[in-house]
Amino acid sequence: MFLRSISGTLALLIWIALSSPPAIAQSPSRPGLPRDLQSIVDAKVLRVAITRFDLPSFHVRGADGTLLGPEIEMAQQIGRALGVKVEFLDNAASFDAVVDFIAEGRADIGISKLSQTYNRLMRVRFSEPYVTLRHALLFDRRAIARAAGGHPPAAELQRYKGRLSVIAGSAYVDFAHRNFPNATVVEARDWDTAIASLLGGQVDAVYRDEFEIRRVLKNKPSLNVQLGSAVIVDQKALLSIAICDTCSKLQEFINYHIGVTRGAFTLNELLNSQLGKQVQ
């Protein structure tokens, strides 16, 4: 009888342990608390995940390693509004890794020029977009003109069948498969590698947003002769802050902040930003 009651208690404890709410199970740093606005205020720290590589015009590391840029400023503004300090976790190896940080509870929010995608939305929440950029391609003019066979390049690009480079672990992997189903998608380690593969003729086009495409040509105008730019007018990258899946109140708070500071990011301001002048 005693053994039965012991084994019953153990079974109950095991069942309780196994059936704990997923948000708590995914919060190794502060177990037992739902991660939302109040828990952040109580902890007096907002943990912000960012990529370990710079995103010129959005966030970069200064000469002394200080993080700079409008995304950093935005995170600090949110922290100030919450009355907590901001801790940047800047070792995410890719854009998807930033989302992983949030999904796994290692950070409260992620801000690194993140586009909303179906896959990401299944794991985290997103704020309202703080900037919306159109999708764009940078292409080898001769290769596309050859493939177009006398037709305008737009006709060829619309049903592109060649090799298309995107950054591995970025939203553009999904976008490329969805929007260019006939293309061979080549995942490059980073943006510089993608551009190098275009210049080296390994691919005929690279796919990202209008800002990045125009920044390449702006920073190195001589490439205008070899490379052309194309904007996809009906495809938009909604750049938003990734927020933990259970943080509805935090999402509301951030949306309000974005609402009152709307207009802080415009394409031309980003292109003309001193933080965007690094040449690829």
Next chain:
Amino acid sequence: MKAATIFGIDNSLKALSRSINRPVITLTAIVLALVLGAMRLPFVQYLRPVGDFYVALLQICVLPFLLATIPLAVRSAMASGSAPGVIRSLIFWVLITVVAVAAVSAIIPSLFFRYSSPDERMVANIGALLGRSADTVDVEFAIDARHVPENKSASDFGIFALIPTNVFASLSSNDSVRVLVFAAIFGIGMVLTERNSGHSIFDALRHIQAVCVLIFDWFSLLVPIGIVTLVAPQVALLGPDAFKALTLFAYPFFIAGALLLLAGPIICAFALRASPFHVFGVWLKPLMLAASTRNSLICVPLALETLKNDLKVKEEPCDLYLPIGIATIRFGTILYFVIATLFVGILMGRQFNLHDLALLAVFSVGASFATIGVSGLAALAPMAIVLRPFGLSYEVAVPLMIIIDPLADMLRTMLNVGLNGMVAVLAAARSVVPTSTGRVPDS
């Protein structure tokens, strides 16, 4: 007494006009305009409104002049029975001239590009120009075809652009090409109805033509001012940096253009058995009007007057051909398209063999017809017809051509006027009215 006074004033004005438009004054005005433009002084841009005012004055009578001149020319040709012969002769010389221009356009730049190619620095400078001038993306498209902007209707392009469905709309919108087509068709109709009924308004048209010529005479007093105020701001638009970066296009274009412009008066002089210097001096006036206004049709009255009065070329082929020829046969555009394509080709590393050059010439002639009815930068659009079959980027060519267009458009218009004038002279060569000395008299 009153009539004598009026005729006296008219003759004095004509004499003054001839005095002001002497070659030496025209050349001085050109040199002054080029120097002022090259110096890029800020006040040069203030001259532009004066030039625009001058162009507006010249446009006053262009359409009435064309409406009167073409039916009169049609009547003259049909009445004399010489129309088939004149038309055959005109077609022959148009074809010969088109072939010659296409050949010169292909050969001279090919030779030039054989010995000079763009170095890295030049490509970098051109890229910088592209980046500066095309501060937007090259291409826009939609994944979902429903988002693609609708194309213009077929009636905006090709042969439809020539049909005057509403001549009053064409007149009010200054659509000269449709007005020309209307005038030609209407002229034929007028001759046929005149034969049946005996009634006509040709005398009235002749009076309208004379009035227009008189008004053009008044405005030609201002030609030197027009040259300075129109050419200087155009030259000033093109900075030395831009010109330096585009020398690879500019040199063959201006060399080939200058050769063709010089060849015109020499061939005319040979056909007219006149001094080349005299022909060149007389022909300089419409050429400079073309360069300054960059509007071929504005030059039609002055070109006709120069051919008929100063060079004594027979009226019929001139009246019949020159307005229609200037509006439709665009020799300058053929040269421009060929050289622009070769230039973009060398920039993007494409070689052209003889077969390519022949095709290029044919495509350029075809594309030049697609520019009928359009002027300025819009006339660059048909260049896509020439570039794309060779795998060359229209999106690279257009921003570069826009940069150099202030000067290139001047030469294009001069070639259109100059070579069409030459065609009229060649077609009418046997009908020259010789003087007692067998030479065309000096003006």
